[in-house]
Amino acid sequence: MPKIKSGIDVSAEGDMTSMIDMTFQLIAFFMILINFSDASNNQEIKLPASELAIPPDAPPEDAIVLQMDSYGKVLYSGDGFVDLPVIRQRLNVKKNLLERAKPGSASDATVIIRADKNVATKYVRDMLQMCQELGFTTFAFRAASQER
Amino acid sequence: MPQRRDVKVPEKIDINMTPMIDVVFQLMAFFLMTFKVSTVEGDFNLKLPKDERSAGPANTQVEMIDVILKAKPDGDLLYVQIGGKAPFGGGLRGFADLTTQVALKVKQAREADQEVPEIQIDADDNLRYENIISTIAHVSSHYDAEGKAEPLATKVKFKPKE
Numbered sequence: 001m002p003k004i005k006s007g008i009d010v011s012a013e014g015d016m017t018s019m020i021d022m023t024f025q026l027i028a029f030f031m032i033l034i035n036f037s038d039a040s041n042n043q044e045i046k047l048p049a050s051e052l053a054i055p056p057d058a059p060p061e062d063a064i065v066l067q068m069d070s071y072g073k074v075l076y077s078g079d080g081f082v083d084l085p086v087i088r089q090r091l092n093v094k095k096n097l098l099e100r101a102k103p104g105s106a107s108d109a110t111v112i113i114r115a116d117k118n119v120a121t122k123y124v125r126d127m128l129q130m131c132q133e134l135g136f137t138t139f140a141f142r143a144a145s146q147e148r
Numbered sequence: 149m150p151q152r153r154d155v156k157v158p159e160k161i162d163i164n165m166t167p168m169i170d171v172v173f174q175l176m177a178f179f180l181m182t183f184k185v186s187t188v189e190g191d192f193n194l195k196l197p198k199d200e201r202s203a204g205p206a207n208t209q210v211e212m213i214d215v216i217l218k219a220k221p222d223g224d225l226l227y228v229q230i231g232g233k234a235p236f237g238g239g240l241r242g243f244a245d246l247t248t249q250v251a252l253k254v255k256q257a258r259e260a261d262q263e264v265p266e267i268q269i270d271a272d273d274n275l276r277y278e279n280i281i282s283t284i285a286h287v288s289s290h291y292d293a294e295g296k297a298e299p300l301a302t303k304v305k306f307k308p309k310e
Contacts, residue, residue: 053190
């Protein structure tokens, strides 16, 4: 009968140090690159590109972001794309809130227009006219910055 | 004779790394799934009061340049035209000609110590919006011979449609 040798129990332990180092470096990389300020920007909207679109130094105070898809529907405050008359009611509420907080602040508020590059001009013009009728006068037409 | 000391072998302390590695990988998965390569966005800032929109320039000395944008049935740009002049054509060439004309008028106004002309965009309803942005970009600044961006027209407005 063959003899069974009773050997020492050896557990195989891999060196995890280099893997953990690399993983932490990857996490640091993603943490630096993550940008929560763009989270509200709808990624389905394809902005027109321009070399002369200047990235703002600081976000404007009391900014109202209106996002328009290629069909002329508008997204405001994350409630889905809706028609312009619905937005008018919500903007009116916003304007009243701004005016109540500080009279005259509606005209100082910047309306940022993020419209799809393929939308018909008519829809953008109607949106602009609606904002003007509500008393908003400062507009920022947003475009994707392009290298020259 | 010195006493013999008992040499203690240091014990290896095993830290359980499993929960940390679990958390680290969960973080990795979160960042990987939420990661988006976002493009840099810039603005064209315009002041557009309602009263000025439909009326002409308040100061009659200020020249108004009507930029007409005609669209093809599919929404592409057919041609760019400055009111009363021959159309420039579409595409980059048309916009380059527009910039040249606006730069000329701005230069003339500055030399005569007058206000810079205002731009009024008159675009067809079905024109793609990207052409409006291109127009605003080409009338509001241009690159000089040294490659520096130089401002042109500062007031741009839209012609109201009935």
